[in-house]
Amino acid sequence: MFAPVPSLSFGAPGAIVLAPGDTRSTVLIPERCDGRCMGLDGRDGPNLACANCGQAVATRIDDCSYWQSTRLAPNAVRRVPGDGPTPRPVEWAVLAEERESTPPVEPSGHWSPRWEAAVGSALAHLLVASAGAPVTLPGGLVTSAFGRALDALLPRELPTKGLALAGPGLPPPDPAPDIALVPRHPQTGRAWQPPGTAVAVPLAADVWLHLAFHDERSAVPVTGGTPEGVLRDDPLPMHPPHLFRPDSAVFLHTLARLPAVRQPWLRGVHDRVRAEPYARPFSFG
Template sequence: MVVFECVGCGAPLTVPLTQVDLPDHAVVHQWGNGVRDMPGLVPAGTWAGRDAVVVAPGDVRGLSWVEGRLVGYCCGIDGHGGPNLACACGRPVATRVDDCSLWQAVWFVPGAVRATGDPGPVLPWDAFDWDGVPLTAEDRWWRVRVEISAGAALLRVAAVAGDARVLVPDGPLADTFRHELARCGQRDPAVTLGLAGPGAEPDSDVLLVPRHPQTGEAWPAPGPVVPVAAELWTWLARTAEQPVRPRTSGQWATHLDDDPPPRRCRSITPRVSDVLRWQ
């Protein structure tokens, strides 16, 4: 695990953290309107980032507020006033975001911190559970996460395919992408869309491949690939029935009429507009 420290004075500014792939919903700045129980952008104990390191708000240490920058709109701080957390040496090093409808996070200013310590090994692909069962009825944010991921994936598939028609095989891929892709390219010859990854051999022109859950590296595959979040890829690749649990706590109201409860939740809808709005 690594600790991020201030480049100015060397003070440790986080607890020890492990790396995770930057989630796709990081590009969707705002979710809903006035949602007061937004989850963290990344899980506690982890960090992610490409241009900037992001951690869970509870994982920072030794920081204090920057006066005059604690701005928000109603329930918390939205960070639009610039870095609002400073190291003890006085350098503004990070921006905390915790207002309603915003993923709770602390974003470090690019170049303000450096990682120290041993990050540990990058786990091999087969160390992860690619047959895992999504607890979709217990995780309120599962659908939001994968639908944003699907929106980002759809845009990338359309960009790779250009003006060619995209043929999508029946199953979760078609349920998720066929309707939207039918409105994109119309030129023949068509290209086929398929999956490649753990347990899925490439057999299509354009391949959806998983990103490594730690590093975000794309699964190696030949030809045009569209890397997607491991969580979405697993959902698309595993067509077998999965024990989606009965709804609880007022969620999944549409399943009130299902008896017995469904074994796999209904298809997901790519949230293209949310991705486009904030990218």
Template sequence: MDLFACAGCGTELTAPVARVALPVHTHFGGWEELHPPLMDPGTYAVEPRPTGPPWRLWEEVGEDEAACQGVYARVHRVSFGARNRIVVAPGDSRAMTLILDKCEGYCRGVDGRDGPNLACEGCGRAVATRMDDCGMWQAVWLEPDAVVRRPSGLPAVPPPDWDDLARPDHRAPLFELDGSWSRRWEAALGVALAHLVAVTGDRPVILPAGPVAELFGPAVDRCLPAGPDTRSVGLAGPGVPAPRPRPDVLLVPRHPLTGDPWRPSGDEAPVVPLDSGVWAHFVHPGETSPTPATGVLPPGVLRDDYTFVPCPWYPLTPHRYAFTLTLAGLPAIRDPRLSRRREAYG
């Protein structure tokens, strides 16, 4: 377990936290909605890409400088913020106070548009940014040059590994409590679609029959062209060997600690990484119905532990910016085969 302290005065700024992979949906929420915390209590993650202000317009930056920032297709603006910012749940932050003249937001909270808005209570140094406006997952982002990581003194906990994907609580629920599709699933689908476009060269695909085709099929049909020269897609991961013969593309989970995609041993063929909680839903669905498939519950058995959430009437739709911004961040977007996609960025 680690904790983060102010690099200036040593004040402890977080509770003890353990590192996990950066969630796939980190930067993609539902507009005009208040969201829960991004991170689970007692965890932190690191964003290796530049994020946050200062921002510069594409016209000022140009293609080559944008590529140095990890952006390979035209976007409205490019972040020149710090790399390796650390994100924790707001409840795990300590000894920080808001900088009131830097608390701008859209309508329901603060969005970090003016840079760090939290100061260390010990020395007043700006050390972090609280973000909780509509469309944003609640989070505290620590600035990498303003904090230091220290051992917490608590016993080390086993780092998350592939085995965690089989735990029931690792599966990402499909629906929100209001009956709409999960925002996490919408973001995960957008990210996966971007990778699928990149690795297939924007060619038609055939998804594996079953839940993958049922949930992802409508979005894939709208996003990718129909016709010949199709690419086959299969599901694989820890405990789920790749089908034989191997499909052209494998849908695989991201590691819960590193975020790296799973690969079969010695296999360098294309893979599309999925949010590990979404992948776990496909592979370890668990109990799916509160009633038996046939017959009735035994006499005297009462079940009150299920929340009956209405299902959406419309297909699962990818988060628009999760798709476009992920694709813009993949070097493959420069491939001539993806000229149709590149022109869409205009």
């Protein structure tokens, strides 16, 4: 940690974390199932036991204020090789070809929390890459996602640094940008590395794929045909009732773990957002 955080995990280091649904052959220990609001928070220590021998092996957490998880106790379990060959991560070219992306607006008409979290994390890396200089954005959804935050957190005087999308399936940006917004591999967590000297800012792959390849417009011809190059929205795309806001908690979580936050100007940004996590640009207005 390179900046203060509200709390740290008090669990044993080296725990393997799984989604609760991926856990097999365990049973709850009833006397260790206390929680706060509407679930288990792990306050009593391991609350899952091996269904065969009865030994406490894991802690299930599913209270409403926590991510649902099962933390396997490192002193009670060990890793063993699985059957068959180890699956290889999907190649970047395959990800770009399949283009399985997450849209920014949910069917309810509200901004996707997935986008808010992904942009909150990328925003922390983007501030580091900017070195405190204003950043010029390419427009469209990139500006909708990052523009208001950069206007509020960075100065506006020149010179500026240019940002462009870069990654598999896209031609090299021209001119070459100072900062490249690149995908983070969904399996390995590694960021795609842009050619040249551009500083890479990682963004969740499903969000990046939407920014890079999705056209929000629906090509529906009007009566009598559509002029070449003209697209018509039908039905009209959904517009959320408020401006996009990155997730301030994810932003602070990421920024506190980057060594650059020790720089006075960036530590000032961190402390200001921590003191008012729902002020602009993390507010609805």
